[in-house]
Amino acid sequence: MNLFEFSEEQNMLRDMVREFVNEEVKPVAGQIDENEEIPQDLIKKIGEVGLFGTVFPEEYGGGGFGEVGYCIAQEEMARGCLSTATMIGAHMSIGTNAIFLGGTEELKQKYLPKLCSGEMLGAFGLTEATAGSDSFNVRTRAEQDGDDWILNGEKLWITNGGIADVVSVFARTERGVTAFAVETKWDGYHAGPKEKKMGIRGSATNAITFDNVRVPGENMIGPNGRGFLIAMKTLDAGRLGLGACCVGAAKELIELSTQYAKERKQFDEPISHFQAVQFMLAEMWAITYAMESIVYRTAVDYDAGKKIATQSAAVKYLCSEGLDKVVDMAVQIHGGMGYSRELPIERMYRDSRINRIFEGTNEIQKLVISHDVLRRNGAWNV
Amino acid sequence: MNIFVCVSHVPDTTTKVQVGEDGKSIDPSGVTWILNPYDEYAVEAALQLKEAREGEVTVVCFGPDAVKETIRKGLAMGADKGLHIKSDQPRDSFGTAKALAETLKDREADVIFCGRQSIDYDGWQMAGLLGEMLDLPSVTVASKLEIKEDGSIEAEREIEGGMETVVSKLPAVISAQKGLNDPRYPKLQGIMQAKRKPIEDVEPSPYKNRVEVLEMSKPPVKSAGKIVGEGPDAVKELVKLLHEEAKVI
Numbered sequence A: 001m002n003l004f005e006f007s008e009e010q011n012m013l014r015d016m017v018r019e020f021v022n023e024e025v026k027p028v029a030g031q032i033d034e035n036e037e038i039p040q041d042l043i044k045k046i047g048e049v050g051l052f053g054t055v056f057p058e059e060y061g062g063g064g065f066g067e068v069g070y071c072i073a074q075e076e077m078a079r080g081c082l083s084t085a086t087m088i089g090a091h092m093s094i095g096t097n098a099i100f101l102g103g104t105e106e107l108k109q110k111y112l113p114k115l116c117s118g119e120m121l122g123a124f125g126l127t128e129a130t131a132g133s134d135s136f137n138v139r140t141r142a143e144q145d146g147d148d149w150i151l152n153g154e155k156l157w158i159t160n161g162g163i164a165d166v167v168s169v170f171a172r173t174e175r176g177v178t179a180f181a182v183e184t185k186w187d188g189y190h191a192g193p194k195e196k197k198m199g200i201r202g203s204a205t206n207a208i209t210f211d212n213v214r215v216p217g218e219n220m221i222g223p224n225g226r227g228f229l230i231a232m233k234t235l236d237a238g239r240l241g242l243g244a245c246c247v248g249a250a251k252e253l254i255e256l257s258t259q260y261a262k263e264r265k266q267f268d269e270p271i272s273h274f275q276a277v278q279f280m281l282a283e284m285w286a287i288t289y290a291m292e293s294i295v296y297r298t299a300v301d302y303d304a305g306k307k308i309a310t311q312s313a314a315v316k317y318l319c320s321e322g323l324d325k326v327v328d329m330a331v332q333i334h335g336g337m338g339y340s341r342e343l344p345i346e347r348m349y350r351d352s353r354i355n356r357i358f359e360g361t362n363e364i365q366k367l368v369i370s371h372d373v374l375r376r377n378g379a380w381n382v
Numbered sequence B: 001m002n003i004f005v006c007v008s009h010v011p012d013t014t015t016k017v018q019v020g021e022d023g024k025s026i027d028p029s030g031v032t033w034i035l036n037p038y039d040e041y042a043v044e045a046a047l048q049l050k051e052a053r054e055g056e057v058t059v060v061c062f063g064p065d066a067v068k069e070t071i072r073k074g075l076a077m078g079a080d081k082g083l084h085i086k087s088d089q090p091r092d093s094f095g096t097a098k099a100l101a102e103t104l105k106d107r108e109a110d111v112i113f114c115g116r117q118s119i120d121y122d123g124w125q126m127a128g129l130l131g132e133m134l135d136l137p138s139v140t141v142a143s144k145l146e147i148k149e150d151g152s153i154e155a156e157r158e159i160e161g162g163m164e165t166v167v168s169k170l171p172a173v174i175s176a177q178k179g180l181n182d183p184r185y186p187k188l189q190g191i192m193q194a195k196r197k198p199i200e201d202v203e204p205s206p207y208k209n210r211v212e213v214l215e216m217s218k219p220p221v222k223s224a225g226k227i228v229g230e231g232p233d234a235v236k237e238l239v240k241l242l243h244e245e246a247k248v249i
């Protein structure tokens, strides 16, 4: 079996997203960064072509492309704009996916079609002041009131927090961490101002607060007290998508850098004739090849129903470090132009850095991997 | 309304095309194939017409099995069915038109769309040949098109140095020019549905090419450009060289 033979549909998906990104996203990517906002009409177009539901089955209004297709689409999106890819990822791969993986059939029917079509936008609300890396330590409370639940608390750093319609929120009940699908239009939901960030500035990141938000019982995602498991399963998939974004950005940087190296002349020669530059390109390519390989290998396994928690932690960790190396070399090859806001390289350099932090810092990924390695060898008792 | 779109399966515009070993055909190795860009306008026009009226859009392609992929691109954009005229033997324009015409003649087409030209062999002949063979009016290189309820057609055509407005009546053959519309992206659901939509296979009657390709070659490599100077001072030298060396003025 050849793992990397994409199907005709997968190739068609890639072609479509690439064309979409070239025509609709790349021309505004600089503006998205400057204005710190993704234009509404771009969000609308993304919904129209179906890119808010790529991963989910067709019966819920999704594209039916699974994780491999989702990775292809995110890879292409991240070539143009990591802010936009992050907005889509938070919506689909973690926000909506929590409902898909944990929700009852009724809950899925209630939200998935609208979330897949882009009529509604999703978000994922786990992180709090006390629950960053220690994500189990959430303090947002959910108290039962008849059939409903009353939410109180605050979440930090929530991607799409200010623009989403539905947030998958992780709160504490008497039985432990429990997930709820919370509509942002409900009374008591507030989003704070957008965080001022180094990169992915177009992606809205907000603190959100729940002030006696009344959530109907049917909106509980999965059983009471089982929310943390849902969060972790959701993040397994999210981390693959993150890896795919890194692959896309890295491929774009190789293309831009190769082009630049061929055109830029110093000492009467294109800089591509200098071995120092050639070696940077070689490293960039080799790193990206490895990144691409682990992303799709793991995505194929995920679609086949295999457990990939450790693997996706490795994907997240290696791809985010890989992209940081690649983007650093891309800046170097471009010299002063790499530092200028005239070219996308500078933005991509700032955008890259977040990947080592969100969806669990790389230190936490190493924790996950090492625990598994030790456990498998009988040396760890957890 | 019964709408047909004739499409062709061509090398991607970014592919570096090489001449094959026989010296008279394109080397297919390493080529990625796409739906002919002008045919995208034709598919879009067909879909818009279907959406404005009731109807069905069928994508038609002549060629080997590989062209099914291109038919499915049309289906992914939203066409309803495919029609594959199977042949492993490449044909000249007349032969291709003949295969299309004999397949379409009894299918009661209201409109047959195609692109103004196929970017592989650049014949620019299909709409004209099809119109003649099917005894239908053909409106070629349409950059603006209106098909009214009563079946009358008004189209703008690009002609050398200007525009021409023509009227005609359905049934007709119409070839699409760039600018006719803004072809849609295939939606994700469309891509998935494409494989489930029916493609009918038909065999063309035999044909012997009337035009034979003897040789195919790449254009001669351009010699390097020359910068004769900068600013207004260079004009004199430039004019002199254009006159004496290039002999164009």
Ligand SMILES: Cc1cc2nc3c(=O)[nH]c(=O)nc-3n(C[C@H](O)[C@H](O)[C@H](O)COP(=O)(O)OP(=O)(O)OC[C@H]3O[C@@H](n4cnc5c(N)ncnc54)[C@H](O)[C@@H]3O)c2cc1C
Pocket: A090, A123, A124, A125, A126, A127, A131, A132, A133, A134, A156, A157, A158, A159, A160, A197, A205, A354, A357, A358, A359, A360, A361, A362, A363, A364, A367
């Ligand atoms: C732009 C952006 C978007 C985000 N989007 C979302 C979102 O949509 N939803 C959401 O829920 N969250 C989101 N987050 C939150 C993100 O997941 C957290 O920031 C991240 O998990 C780290 O938590 P923290 O910031 O509290 O860092 P801390 O946990 O305080 O970590 C600080 C440092 O200590 C290290 N550290 C902590 N514990 C350990 C340990 N046990 N062993 C070794 N090292 C350790 C960390 O690795 C890090 O280097 C987002 C964050 C950002 C910046």
